[in-house]
Amino acid sequence: MGYAHLDRPVQFLKGVGPKRADIFKKLTIGTARDLLYHVPRRYDDASTILPVARLEVGMDATALGRVRSRGVIPTRSRLRIFQAVLEDESGMITCAWPGQPWLERKIREGDRILVTGPVKFFHGRQLHPREFTVVSRAGKEEEEEKARGSAGAIFTTYPSTDEIPQWVLRRVFEENLDWLLEHAGEEEVFPAEVLDPLGLPGIAEAFRRLHRPETLQAAEEGRRRLAFDELFFLQLIHALVRWRETEREPGIRFQRTNALIRPLHESLPFRLTGAQVRVLQEIYEDMTSPRRMTRFLQGDVGAGKTLVALFAMLLAVESGHQAALMAPTELLAEQHALKIRSMVEELELPVALLTGSLDARARAETLEGLREGRIPLVVGTHALIQEGVVFRQLGLAVVDEQHRFGVRQRMALGDRASGAPAGKGADGARGKGSDPLPRPDVLVMSATPIPRSLALTLYGDLDLSLLDELPPGRTPVTTLLRRPEQRDEVYAGLEKELAAGRQGYIVYPLVEESEKSDLRAATQEHARLSQEVFPHRRVGLLHGKLSGEEKEGVMKAFREGELDLLVATTVVEVGIDVSNATVMVIEHAERFGLSQLHQLRGRVGRGAERSWCILVAEGGDVARERLQVLAGTTDGFEIARQDLRLRGQGDLFGAQQHGRDPLLRFADLSRDEALLLEARTLARKVVESDPELEAPAHEAIRRHLELRHRERLEMWKVG
Known part of the structure; x- marks a missing residue:
């Protein structure tokens, strides 16, 4: 299976050329494949477009017409308003864009434009567009037919720039789409027996529906298929990481003696919630099994995550190991250390604090205590994974506020084998033979609830535990x-x-x-x-x-x-x-x-x-x-769902705070949870049966993974 056709540089496609190819790079379009994956920004159904004469105040409507006149109107408040008079066969209406005088450079007299927005009354009827598309420039009416596609019912609007306006993009798609669809099958990785039960079209048909839809439903079906592919490969990487972390290498089998757990439990002035008891049972089962624990714990604000983490840390300590808790800020690390010290005071357990602001003497004493095993519990910042930090027998790594750490930082603490210095994982510390020493169990905690779909996307390599119950007595x-x-x-x-x-x-x-x-x-x-x-x-x-x-x-x-x-x-x-x-x-x-x-x-x-x-x-x-x-x-999970819907899923593997993850261009986590679960199930099934992806049936998956997801593979250290 070759990729030669879709690897063709975009400059060699019809209607592009070398000069325009440089501009296409601003849209991250460098090859034929990039053009094929260029996601439409919106669709408009021509059947829902209303004649101008039927637009009434209070409506939210879409209209299509020619710009009869336009200009910038100054106001007493110094706000400049761009206005355009839109005309169709039924009449005229003024479209107003307050505070957007720059649109005078984009919308010209004679242009055919598609506008969507509320109809208001201000010196007569006005439509205030929140979306607009220049369908065709004055004198180039043939572009409008290309904008509608072959079916003539759906307008497709793409992300564009001033240098590559809509009409240019549409013309390039129209001239090249048949050839692109002819070779789109090169992107297929799933047989019909996988796609049919899910109601998903083949990849070539999905691209056809995406770029040349006959109905809005067809466009959505194309998007869902491409979203499934994105989600599958993300979950496949998670499944490969999970296999490597928990199945390929030995874990620590902790022995629960209750020497520390029972006294702490009996000293508490309150009862644990049912959710805390359930989650602790999940953690204890993981830690006392031969399989390495990699678990993600989330709960609402005040649900008692830190206490749960402390019980897990004590299980490690009473088994003869050390436990570390890494927090994103010095202030939070200090608060954790203060709280843990007060809770284990009667147990007479030393709790060390390791942050970047420690003086040289205190740091040296702490490092010596960790190296010699005299310090069983340590709380710190990223200083825990810096050069020179060596544990005698680290058994559990707790990472708080994981979304503030990079993926590599989270994995760095979890990679610490007993006796391995910072910067070296299990391969950096060996026993007398060649077998690696067991790496510590990992418990990741999230500060606030996140929706299930986002949790599975960010932490798909981890088992999920949920604290969905608040302690009684807290005042709303x-x-x-x-x-x-x-x-x-x-x-x-x-x-x-x-x-x-x-x-x-x-x-x-x-x-x-x-x-x-x-x-x-x-x-x-x-x-x-x-x-x-x-x-x-x-x-x-x-x-x-x-x-x-x-x-x-x-x-x-x-x-x-x-x-x-x-x-x-x-x-x-x-x-x-x-x-x-x-x-x-x-x-x-x-x-x-x-x-x-x-x-x-x-x-x-x-x-x-x-x-x-x-x-x-x-x-x-x-x-x-x-x-x-x-x-x-006050329900943190409901708030998280609304936040995801309103702000977008963000760059899930970067620092971006809102918008769409560039590697999830088609998937929408606020509405694709069911699709995500199907992708997760399939990915885990593939890895369980063939963790090296060596079977002939998985050849296309392996090749696609290596070619299209190399950066993500490197980030997660999956070979």
């Missing part, structure tokens, strides 16, 4: 949405709580003012609040640029009641547990994701008193509608 937090002009009212409510002897937070999204942003900086606001608004209160400041020692000093003062109010950036997002804090004010709440806001909100409501979270937000109806989701529920 009341969430209120306020505008900036209501800030005095917010401060009055905060002062009322402080006067009653309670504490509060005010959170800002930035550390200091930047030239590109008008956000209120925590450093500036701390000065204003402490001098003008709360001069009679003790106001502290916590932000990411403080040293570890300074952060811990501020937090200690807040915990011990020496501060009434803490002005902070999002460093308070996790790990801070002050039961006397009952109010959190979040400024510029529209700049945060819902899951992050939910995590911040979890810092209050930890005691018996009624607690409040006040979201001070600017923005229009869309931004406030999004924040109403948070005000309407």
Whole structure:
């Protein structure tokens, strides 16, 4: 099976050429295959397009017509509005784009344009497009027929640039699509017996439906097939990693003696929730089996993940091993160490803290204790995986807040064989023979709930455990949405709580003012609040640029009641547990994701008193509608689902915060969960039967994996 045809450089396709090929690279189109995989941005069904005369105020409508005139209209408020008069056979309507005068360069008189948006009344009927497409330029009406495709019913709109407008892309597709579809079968990796039960078309037919659909349903069927391929190969990599991590290499078979677990259990002033008991049973079964544990633990804010992790760590220690917990920030590592030390105090277990800010003497003592096995429990940051860190017998690696670590960082701690220095995994430490020493079990914890589809995509190589029950007695937090002009009212409510002897937070999204942003900086606001608004209160400041020692000093003062109010950036997002804090004010709440806001909100409501979270937000109806989701529920899993739907799935293997993962161009995790589960089932079945992908039936899968997913394979260290 060759790939020669679709590897053809795009410059050799009809209608492209060398000069235009350079511009196509801006759309990441370098080969015929790239063009084939260029995902349409939207489809419009010609049968739903309304004549202009039938557009009524209050409608959300799509119209198609010719631009009779256009121009930029100034207003008293200095807002410049681009307007275009759209005409079809039934009449005319003004289309208005407030604040977008640059569209004058894109839309010309005589152009045929397709517009979609609400119809409003402002000096007569106006359509305010949120989407528009130039279907054909003036004098080039034949382009419109190409835009409709052969069936004439569906308009396909592609991502484009100023240098490669829609009509150019459509012409290139129209001139090359038959040839592309003729060779699209080269991309096929599944036989009909796999596709038919799932109701999925063959790959060539999927591309035809994607680029030349006869109906909107046909376009969706094409997308689903290509989404399945993406999800399958992602799950295949996860399945290969899982096989390598748990089946190919020996694990540690821990012996549960209850020498430490029982005393901790009996010392707790509360009962474990049913979910904690269930998850601990899953973890204990993993750790006492010969198979290496690689498990992902997620739960809502306050569900008790840290306590579950501590029980797992104690199982490792009572079996004669060491346990390490890695957190993403020094502040969180310090909070974990403080909490764990207090819980194991009666067990007389040393708990070390290893962060980048430790002085040389303390670091040397800690490293020696880990190397000699005198320190059974250690909490740290990425300093745990730096050069020179050696464990005598590391049995369990707990990674908190994994989504803040790169994949390699998470795997680096889990790769640590007993006695292996940082930077070396099981292959870096050998016993007397050639057999590698067992690598530690791994437990990954997520700070906030994430939807099942996202969990399976990010952590598909791990077994999933779910803490879906909160401890009894926690007071629900009341969430209120306020505008900036209501800030005095917010401060009055905060002062009322402080006067009653309670504490509060005010959170800002930035550390200091930047030239590109008008956000209120925590450093500036701390000065204003402490001098003008709360001069009679003790106001502290916590932000990411403080040293570890300074952060811990501020937090200690807040915990011990020496501060009434803490002005902070999002460093308070996790790990801070002050039961006397009952109010959190979040400024510029529209700049945060819902899951992050939910995590911040979890810092209050930890005691018996009624607690409040006040979201001070600017923005229009869309931004406030999004924040109403948070005000309407305290269910972290529902919030996570809505956040995924509203913000997009992001670059799942990178730092991007929203949008579509470039390697999941067709799959939409907010609606493709059932497809994902089918892909996961098939991928695991393939790996269980043929982990090296050597069978003739899997040749196409193996070749596609090596050619199209090399970077991801390298990231996960799968040979």
